[in-house]
Amino acid sequence: MRAIVFEGFKSFPVLKEVPDPTPGPGEVLLKVAGAGACHSDVGLFHDFPEDPTGLMSPPFILGHENSGWVEALGDGVTGIERGAAYLCYGPIGCGRCRACSRGQDTYCERPGDVGYLANGLGRDGGMAEYMTVPARNLVPLGDADPVDAAPLADAGLTPFHAIKRALPHLAGGGKSALCIGLGGLGLVGVQILTALTGAKIIATDMKEEAMKQAESFGATTVPGGENQVEQIRELTDGRGVDAVFDFVGVDPTIKLAASVVAQRGALTVVGIGGGTYPWNFFGLPYEVNFSSTYWGTIEDLHDVVAMYRAGQITPAVERYSLDDGLEAYRKLRDGELDARAVVVPHS
Ligand SMILES: [Zn+2]
Numbered sequence: 178m179r180a181i182v183f184e185g186f187k188s189f190p191v192l193k194e195v196p197d198p199t200p201g202p203g204e205v206l207l208k209v210a211g212a213g214a215c216h217s218d219v220g221l222f223h224d225f226p227e228d229p230t231g232l233m234s235p236p237f238i239l240g241h242e243n244s245g246w247v248e249a250l251g252d253g254v255t256g257i258e259r260g261a262a263y264l265c266y267g268p269i270g271c272g273r274c275r276a277c278s279r280g281q282d283t284y285c286e287r288p289g290d291v292g293y294l295a296n297g298l299g300r301d302g303g304m305a306e307y308m309t310v311p312a313r314n315l316v317p318l319g320d321a322d323p324v325d326a327a328p329l330a331d332a333g334l335t336p337f338h339a340i341k342r343a344l345p346h347l348a349g350g351g352k353s354a355l356c357i358g359l360g361g362l363g364l365v366g367v368q369i370l371t372a373l374t375g376a377k378i379i380a381t382d383m384k385e386e387a388m389k390q391a392e393s394f395g396a397t398t399v400p401g402g403e404n405q406v407e408q409i410r411e412l413t414d415g416r417g418v419d420a421v422f423d424f425v426g427v428d429p430t431i432k433l434a435a436s437v438v439a440q441r442g443a444l445t446v447v448g449i450g451g452g453t454y455p456w457n458f459f460g461l462p463y464e465v466n467f468s469s470t471y472w473g474t475i476e477d478l479h480d481v482v483a484m485y486r487a488g489q490i491t492p493a494v495e496r497y498s499l500d501d502g503l504e505a506y507r508k509l510r511d512g513e514l515d516a517r518a519v520v521v522p523h524s
């Protein structure tokens with residue numbers, strides 16, 4: 178079959194012929210419906226000088242936002258229908274530690290025993306005609322479109338997990354939330370906040386078009402620039418924002434988040450931008466919960482699919498054939514995409 182293969186750090190991926198995969202015990206073979214191109218893939222082949230985790234040794238097939246139809250079952254797999262459409266939970270942990278037991282393979286206590294992080298991150302992913310996935314990682318899509326669903330495996334799951342964790346800060350009247358950065362994750366974040374909370378949702382980005390989209394999902398937008406902090410604070414009657422989500426994670430965005438978060442608020446850095454923040458006792462309002470989150474749980478992904486099927490989340494998607502997949506990655510690297518690029522191998 179053909180696949181987009183990551184062959185080394187600091188080198189652009191290649192489209193090539195690879196052996197057809199076969200499902201191991203407890204796994205299924207999926208005919209790939211869609212594979213989302215995520216910015217962290219650009220981190221792999223363009224930004225990182227070497228493997229920051231020790232668990233992503235090339236070569237492997239890219240794609241950690243995957244959906245597909247069940248083609249074949251590995252040994253011991255029952256209760257899964259051939260031909261049915263599923264969304265894949267990407268992370269693959271040991272399956273037995275405390276974190277994996279609650280469906281949070283991202284925080285597996287024994288990742289070294291597994292040897293890779295996820296489909297598309299150390300183990301072959303979905304930028305191919307077929308892929309294998311542990312049956313435990315499959316979330317049924319029913320009759321929902323599996324291609325548009327693909328990016329939700331990360332661009333939906335990651336904001337959902339961060340927002341769900343911060344929901345206690347948004348319970349009550351007169352609450353507010355802020356999304357910094359309106360790429361794939363931030364725009365889905367606005368939709369999740371609209372669906373799950375009664376909070377005033379504020380959004381900010383440098384791109385005019387992204388702000389328009391956020392407004393269409395119910396957000397009040399504030400442009401970047403000189404009075405950004407003042408304008409955001411004004412929208413909260415000067416009290417500050419109860420839950421801030423930084424989907425970028427660079428120095429200026431973390432600084433912005435810290436400048437507008439309310440007393441007893443939540444500041445969640447979701448974006449892996451490598452930014453730092455010089456914390457000190459009086460630097461943040463009292464009792465601010467300042468944390469990172471990484472991806473989400475299998476249970477979260479079931480919730481995300483339920484919201485997608487209910488029409489509460491609509492990812493903006495641009496479809497590419499496998500032949501054009503490398504062009505999608507080039508555009509992603511060069512910042513030329515306005516929507517999530519999804520590779521559709523069987524188009
Ligand atoms: Zn990703």
Ligand SMILES: [Zn+2]
Nearest residue numbers: 271274277285
């Ligand atoms: Zn584990």
